[in-house]
Amino acid sequence: MSVVPRRDFLKRTALAAAAASAASLVPDVVFGEDLDGVGLDVAWKKTPCRFCGVGCGLLVGIENGRAVAVRGDPDSTVNRGLACVKGYHSVQALYGRDRITRAQVRRDGALVEVPISEALDLVARRLRETVDAHGRDSVAVYGSGQWTIPDGYVASKLFKGAIGTNNVEANARLCMASAVTGFQTTFGLDEPMGCYEDIDHADVFVLWGNNMAEMHPVLFSRMLERRRQQPHVQIVDLATRTTRTSHASDRSLLFAPQADLAIANAICHEIVRNDWVDHDFVEHHVAFRKGRTDIGYGLADDFGFTEEVEESEWEEFVEFLDEYTPERASEISGLPAADIRWLASLYGDPSRRVMSLWCMGVNQHTRGTWMNNLIYNIHLLAGKISTPGNSPFSLTGQPSACGTVREVGTLTHGLPGGRVTDPAARQRAAEIWGVPVDNIPAEPTHHTMSMFRALDRGDIRFMWIQVTNPMTTLPDLRRYRAGAEKPDRFLVVSDVYPTATTAVADVVLPAAMWIEREGMYGNSERRTQHFDRLVDPPGEAMSDTWQLVEVARRLGYGDLFPQDEEGHIEEIWNEYTRFHDSPEHRMAPLSELRARPGVMWPFVDGRETKWRYNTETDPAADGAHGAYDFYGHADHRAWIWLRPYEAPPEWPDDEYPFWLSTGRVLEHWHSGSLTRRIPTLHQAVRSAYVELHPRDAEALGVRDRDRVRLVTRRGSLELPARIDYRGRPARGQVFVPFFDESMPVNELTLDAYCPISAQPDYKKCAVRVERVRR
Amino acid sequence: MPICSYVVIPNRGAAASVRDRLDAMPGCDVAVAHNRDVLLLVTDTPDLAAEVELRASIEAMDGIQALLLAFGEIDPDAQVPDLLSSSGVGSRGRAGRGPEGPGAGGGR
Numbered sequence: 094m095s096v097v098p099r100r101d102f103l104k105r106t107a108l109a110a111a112a113a114s115a116a117s118l119v120p121d122v123v124f125g126e127d128l129d130g131v132g133l134d135v136a137w138k139k140t141p142c143r144f145c146g147v148g149c150g151l152l153v154g155i156e157n158g159r160a161v162a163v164r165g166d167p168d169s170t171v172n173r174g175l176a177c178v179k180g181y182h183s184v185q186a187l188y189g190r191d192r193i194t195r196a197q198v199r200r201d202g203a204l205v206e207v208p209i210s211e212a213l214d215l216v217a218r219r220l221r222e223t224v225d226a227h228g229r230d231s232v233a234v235y236g237s238g239q240w241t242i243p244d245g246y247v248a249s250k251l252f253k254g255a256i257g258t259n260n261v262e263a264n265a266r267l268c269m270a271s272a273v274t275g276f277q278t279t280f281g282l283d284e285p286m287g288c289y290e291d292i293d294h295a296d297v298f299v300l301w302g303n304n305m306a307e308m309h310p311v312l313f314s315r316m317l318e319r320r321r322q323q324p325h326v327q328i329v330d331l332a333t334r335t336t337r338t339s340h341a342s343d344r345s346l347l348f349a350p351q352a353d354l355a356i357a358n359a360i361c362h363e364i365v366r367n368d369w370v371d372h373d374f375v376e377h378h379v380a381f382r383k384g385r386t387d388i389g390y391g392l393a394d395d396f397g398f399t400e401e402v403e404e405s406e407w408e409e410f411v412e413f414l415d416e417y418t419p420e421r422a423s424e425i426s427g428l429p430a431a432d433i434r435w436l437a438s439l440y441g442d443p444s445r446r447v448m449s450l451w452c453m454g455v456n457q458h459t460r461g462t463w464m465n466n467l468i469y470n471i472h473l474l475a476g477k478i479s480t481p482g483n484s485p486f487s488l489t490g491q492p493s494a495c496g497t498v499r500e501v502g503t504l505t506h507g508l509p510g511g512r513v514t515d516p517a518a519r520q521r522a523a524e525i526w527g528v529p530v531d532n533i534p535a536e537p538t539h540h541t542m543s544m545f546r547a548l549d550r551g552d553i554r555f556m557w558i559q560v561t562n563p564m565t566t567l568p569d570l571r572r573y574r575a576g577a578e579k580p581d582r583f584l585v586v587s588d589v590y591p592t593a594t595t596a597v598a599d600v601v602l603p604a605a606m607w608i609e610r611e612g613m614y615g616n617s618e619r620r621t622q623h624f625d626r627l628v629d630p631p632g633e634a635m636s637d638t639w640q641l642v643e644v645a646r647r648l649g650y651g652d653l654f655p656q657d658e659e660g661h662i663e664e665i666w667n668e669y670t671r672f673h674d675s676p677e678h679r680m681a682p683l684s685e686l687r688a689r690p691g692v693m694w695p696f697v698d699g700r701e702t703k704w705r706y707n708t709e710t711d712p713a714a715d716g717a718h719g720a721y722d723f724y725g726h727a728d729h730r731a732w733i734w735l736r737p738y739e740a741p742p743e744w745p746d747d748e749y750p751f752w753l754s755t756g757r758v759l760e761h762w763h764s765g766s767l768t769r770r771i772p773t774l775h776q777a778v779r780s781a782y783v784e785l786h787p788r789d790a791e792a793l794g795v796r797d798r799d800r801v802r803l804v805t806r807r808g809s810l811e812l813p814a815r816i817d818y819r820g821r822p823a824r825g826q827v828f829v830p831f832f833d834e835s836m837p838v839n840e841l842t843l844d845a846y847c848p849i850s851a852q853p854d855y856k857k858c859a860v861r862v863e864r865v866r867r
Numbered sequence: 868m869p870i871c872s873y874v875v876i877p878n879r880g881a882a883a884s885v886r887d888r889l890d891a892m893p894g895c896d897v898a899v900a901h902n903r904d905v906l907l908l909v910t911d912t913p914d915l916a917a918e919v920e921l922r923a924s925i926e927a928m929d930g931i932q933a934l935l936l937a938f939g940e941i942d943p944d945a946q947v948p949d950l951l952s953s954s955g956v957g958s959r960g961r962a963g964r965g966p967e968g969p970g971a972g973g974g975r
Contacts, residue, residue: 773940
């Protein structure tokens, strides 16, 4: 390899990044230069990207112990050498000037630095004292889909197995819970049946409320490439807001918030009415179920919900669909009936392979579980599932929401590979963990919203928060911040930079970030990805895994955890994978993970499983059930659910006449605590803003960049208006990104949630827009 | 000493003119697509102010439909935003609480 000066290397990297960005916009664009960004004399090491759930493989250049460069890993089947703007800049997040390098404890109201051993002593002491004084359910751990798999595993083992509380939750509750309950109710098992390779086979892509061009840009570029190679391919953007995705799609269809429920049912109505049903598939592989309706929104602290599942049948399902004519759905959604019929014809055409993709638009929804069910209903009716290109595909938002939260089970009801309510799952956990089975409580305690309400009430007194920033991301934020600030609460926060959450902490622990420690993530397509420690963490920063082990030791549980930091990740992985030692979920050994950019589970006899439930491709599927075996349910069938349209809890009215929706932008990750410290990304989008439709802006007398005030029943916020900047909301709607903690839009949002998944709806509440006169 | 890159989408028929004008600007290197009207621009400027000024002048140029940032290496010591002081988060902390918790000294 020739060696080039660092500045020339940076220019080459910059050129390669621009070429990759251009390719995501114009897939067939060809440049003549060598744009691969190689040439510097650095050691290139593999890792998954630290940001979204796509799980792009990256190669990080290490020079003199410092991560200096990034390029897409050409060996990764996920991204094939591409990366997005966040991926290219990811290593810069390691080196912000205000990186937390030492532990801090609050004294006389201020955080002061102390040796980390002293802080860990304090954490253990306060945890023990709280349990002794208030019971084991008075302590909690709140983690993240950015936890590595070992982080989540050790947290679950410590809190559920050793301390004996199910107060274990993660921020994936806020982004993926409806996907989980959707999978579990329809298929009996979590996570997608297909994989990203479906993109290379599909003829139609229907994006349900999913701005992939900004949120999953590398997968979106794969989709554009598929269309470039096969011009018959169509991309349909079905959304409430016009975005970069809309502009790149063949059709942009706008609908009113919450009306996706009616549209999905109307598509099923049309598939049935036109007899586009795959009757053989339905007869042999589908059963029908119905549950409770008028199920509420979880707004009260004492809200409770228990599903009541009843068997149903084809005739009842057809009768249920009667009211969902395209015309009725059009009245609810504003989408023309002809467009609904056209969508149904795409799904109904047996010659087209259809992929549906969704993420927060469907999941952050007070009927999120139902919406997941309804998309599966469409695919099951048409028999378009579990074969290449026929794929209902739930995308994830975080790098290890699947790997850590869903597979390890770091939610109140979860255990690795099971549920706390299942005696067999508790018994297995107790055996593998080496704890008495009675240690593991049989009932879930608090989901995330309930947990922070319990913190506010005082039922929870001690909370340890790792790798997430709830004081920016919780809805109806003022209540939960006030709860966290109450004087007899004790908050421990492990993070890499100061955030709105460290600002309310009693102890801040400096965390080793991403490639400063060894770990694994699990992405959207069941792919587990290992990364080594490539650089040293700064100061006394320590991995979240090892922080938990150190506290466990101080509590007297040291024998349950690795004794030596050297090799502890391998030890944890070998123990964890015992939970998944079956053809349905077997994980790859660490040697395979170390050798490859990632491995999909089930990994059986040295082979990945690309399409689950298909008896030709899934080693767990039994051919005795025919071409497909939906083995998650005892009847070996997937369930079509009768799920109606129901209104959201808050509607625009005379006082609050607009809909407020929130979300991300391409350049920033979640609450911005990492990406706002990357100078280029910060310069690209320096602050939050509110998007207005041009005609709404005109009616309000607001011009681009004027300041406006947003007012909801929960608070108000001033921020600049942007008109036709990044996206264009429909008339009567506004959109605000949540990355900017100086403009915390979640002070305005509503903490209503899906009663089945307990996932809040950040996409719909009523808001007033006022022009700020100076 | 920022180094940044951009994707430049010129207006229809303006690619050659935009390329020539960008090429003539100090600190700018341009790569041209073979088959589409798409340009890649790499900038090398002495400081952030110069980069911002250069970007503004490019944005004001006739014939450019879109200028999209793809990459940037900017001296972090000079440019990382002071997030906490700008947001007021740091001042919102938990005055009056100590590590020993309620009733155990400190300025409660």
